[in-house]
Amino acid sequence: MQPMMHKLSDWLPTTNKEVKLRGWEELDVILFSGDAYVDHPAFGPAVIGRILESYGLKVAIVPQPSVHDNLQDFTKMGIPKLFFAVTGGCMDPMVSNYTASKRKRDHDAYTPNGDKGFRPDYATTVYTNILKDKFPEVPVLIGGIEASLRRVTHYDYWSDTLKPTILKDSKADLLVYGMGEQPLREIVNLLQKGVPFSSLRTVKQTAFLLNKDEEIPKNKNWKDVTINSHEVCLKDKKAYASNFKVIEQESNKLFADRVFQDVGNTKLVINPPYETMTEAEIDASFDLPFTRLPHPKYNSRGPIPAFEMIKFSINIHRGCFGGCSFCTISAHQGKFIASRSQESILKEVDKVANMPDFKGYLSDIGGPSANMYKMKGKVQEICDRCVSPSCISPVICHNLDTSHKPLTELYKAVDSHPKIKKSFIGSGIRHDLLVPEFNKLADPKELDAYTEEVMTNHVSGRLKVAPEHTSDNVLKLMRKPSFTYFHKFKERFDKINIRKRLNLQLIPYFISSHPACELEDMANLAAETKDMGFQLEQVQGFTPTPMTVATVIYYSGYHPYTLKPMKTPRTKTEREEQHRFFFWYKKENQQWIRNTLTKVGRNDLLQKLLPDSNNWRKNKGNKAKDTFDETVPFSSRKKKKFNKSKKR
Known part of the structure; x- marks a missing residue:
């Protein structure tokens, strides 16, 4: 070509x-x-x-x-x-x-x-x-x-x-x-x-919106469900929270109900979603005559960063069945995976390989989660009845086919193109799917084969994964597995790294200030990741965005599925303090950490993070109690108590 x-x-x-x-x-x-x-x-x-x-x-x-x-x-x-x-x-x-x-x-x-x-x-x-x-x-x-x-x-x-x-x-x-x-x-x-x-x-x-006096359109194939009106939600946060369970479940069902909500003198009507796109449908979308380039009108204005990042990447599927509480992917793309055919993907690889400035390196072969390609229910009738927002939380569904074999074969087919020197996996990989102790129905040899294929041929020095937190309470709310499985994955990663002499780094992503996260959880996170040899870089504060469980909790204070009260860091001070523990290794944070952990009686965590703290206390004496770094005010000076952390 x-x-x-x-x-x-x-x-x-x-x-x-x-x-x-x-x-x-x-x-x-x-x-x-x-x-x-x-x-x-x-x-x-x-x-x-x-x-x-x-x-x-x-x-x-x-x-x-x-x-x-x-x-x-x-x-x-x-x-x-x-x-x-x-x-x-x-x-x-x-x-x-x-x-x-x-x-x-x-x-x-x-x-x-x-x-x-x-x-x-x-x-x-x-x-x-x-x-x-x-x-x-x-x-x-x-x-x-x-x-x-x-x-x-x-x-x-x-x-x-x-x-x-x-x-x-x-x-x-x-x-x-x-x-x-x-x-x-x-x-x-x-x-x-x-x-x-x-x-x-x-x-x-x-x-769409209907005036109250307009007739509701009829469709004999749909059932209807009514949620609390906008006006009720404004007055009652628990009523607002209860709406979300309906919204999330109907957004992710294959055969959903039509949703009604009164808004002032109008009625909101949300029709059910389509079934997941077929392979032929999603192929047709990607096979359209894209130039794959910014419009020439921008030639003199400079590069478009988002384009430069994905210029030589290939999207292989849509959707994500993780259902993470802080993520909007399933709300927009759905939880069921729509995968492209290998033929369509290879056709796009050929287009990219023949771009004038292509140097032989694909930046990403992935999707919302890189390793969900071709994964779906083994028995479709079970999926047809499913109302769960996640296929892998709290455990992997027994009906989910998590075979990584089609993906491993796809990588090899891509790399066989004569103009491809190397293809990278830039999208996040669900490491939990690669841990046999969590993915119990999968073939461990197949999981190891995929992990080794990625590490050997598709990583440029760093493999990025997203455990998100170390606290089991926070992870449960996030719909993420226990941090224990990240330890398991790291063990497998390290063995392959040593055996293959790859010298790769594992880069974990974490979130602070998520609902259910206490300041002590962040101190535990800092101590545990330090103990594993990490100096964290890929971190972010939780950002409440519409259409997520975590955002509903952040605003209302209630979990939408249980309607039980839940705590969440809301003030600017609380959020900044939590984020600060990510950077325990920075000098400007260390005195604040010493004072914070000393005040709440967590000398065990203090010794893990800053082992020289005994000498610091001897030198500072009682004066340390009155010495605070005011860069970020400490909101817990009101003798805030913490629960003792549970041993793993």
């Missing part, structure tokens, strides 16, 4: 001049996006544009329209025949614009040169309101991660408020949640048959 030379018309048009280049007089759909336009299958707006194009529509994209001038970006392309489409981009704009501590980020990975300020807060709502103000009669369809996760009453961390469905504030006509290929196909099919946009009320995987 020869490298392709592209012309401007190979991208979806972004200006009227580019529309004319295609010989079009009018457009069917105009798509507004919070991201710069990168025509690549890893960028949702590009996928949606290409999907609509594949249905025979004339589509243009307006990336990062300006909301600070006369708003000409919203009018320059005219009025579409069918509808406007709006997405905030590949990330929720609030996550893109702010850190976990609510500080403005100094860059935007989806903008040329990483420049900030090109994506407004709550972009989907901002864009849609502008369109509705200027073109009130033209339907607006919203989708993408922001719309998907905000489709029902949700807690917004950045404003510290409980917000109604995004349909209310945005005034959009219809919302597509999850991956958009299947609902868009039906929407376009109905519109092309002459069905009015206002009558699109029974399309799966969509949501």
Whole structure:
């Protein structure tokens, strides 16, 4: 295959001049996006544009329209025949614009040169309101991660408020949640048959608002469930928490119920999701004619960081059956894995290998979790009845086929391409699936074969995994396995490392300030990981994002499945203190750690973290009690008591 030379018309048009280049007089759909336009299958707006194009529509994209001038970006392309489409981009704009501590980020990975300020807060709502103000009669369809996760009453961390469905504030006509290929196909099919946009009320995987006096659309194949109204949620946090169990279960069932929620004088209707995409369906999405490059309009503005990171990567599946309490993947992509065929993947590998600047190295062959490819239920009827949000917590489901053989074979097929020097696994690997003591029904030899294949041929010095915490109480709430299994995995990693003389590093990811996490849990985490030889780098503070169990607990104080009260670090001081234990090795934190652990009587942990503390106390004497590092105030000066940590 020869490298392709592209012309401007190979991208979806972004200006009227580019529309004319295609010989079009009018457009069917105009798509507004919070991201710069990168025509690549890893960028949702590009996928949606290409999907609509594949249905025979004339589509243009307006990336990062300006909301600070006369708003000409919203009018320059005219009025579409069918509808406007709006997405905030590949990330929720609030996550893109702010850190976990609510500080403005100094860059935007989806903008040329990483420049900030090109994506407004709550972009989907901002864009849609502008369109509705200027073109009130033209339907607006919203989708993408922001719309998907905000489709029902949700807690917004950045404003510290409980917000109604995004349909209310945005005034959009219809919302597509999850991956958009299947609902868009039906929407376009109905519109092309002459069905009015206002009558699109029974399309799966969509949501909309009805006035109270409007008749509820009928579908004899669906059952209905009603959750607490938005107004009740505003008054009663426990009622809000109880909603989430229904929302999460219905989002992850293969045959779900339709969900109703009253919002003021309207009723929110969330239709059930589609079944998991078939191999042929997901292949068709990835086989669309992407240029795999940013639009040429950005050539003089600098590289787009998010694109540079995935430029030579391959996405092999969607979905994640982990169901982690802090993660939004299953809420958007679902828990059932949709895997591409090996043929489709190898076709994409060939395209990448023939890019002019490709040097022979694939940066990633992965997905939301790298090692879930081709994994599914052994008996489909069991999966059809399942309501569990996770297939591997608290234990691995007996019906889940966790064979890593197809993935090992795929890696070898990729590496056999003559232009591939090495393919890396950059996505996170579920290490617990590779531990026979946890994955009890798997063939240990097969798990070892996969682990050895990855370590030997697909790691560049460091293998990243995500145990997330060391406390069993926190891990149970996270829907993650005991830290014991990380120890087991590290033992296997170390044996292979020594036997193969690989000199690899194991890099674990951890989270602080998660619900149920106490300050002492973080001290234990620091001590235990230090004892294992780690000086932690890959760490983050818990960020409450809509549509997760952990966020519901953070806001309400109740677990949505048990409705029992749960503690969570909420204040800025608590969160900063917890995070500080990650960096016990930094001099500026050590005096604070000494005072903190001495005050709560945990000299055992103090000796593990800072063994010279006995000498420190002798030198400082009683003065140490009054010496605090004020960089981060210590909220526990009110004689806060801790439970003794349980021995493993």
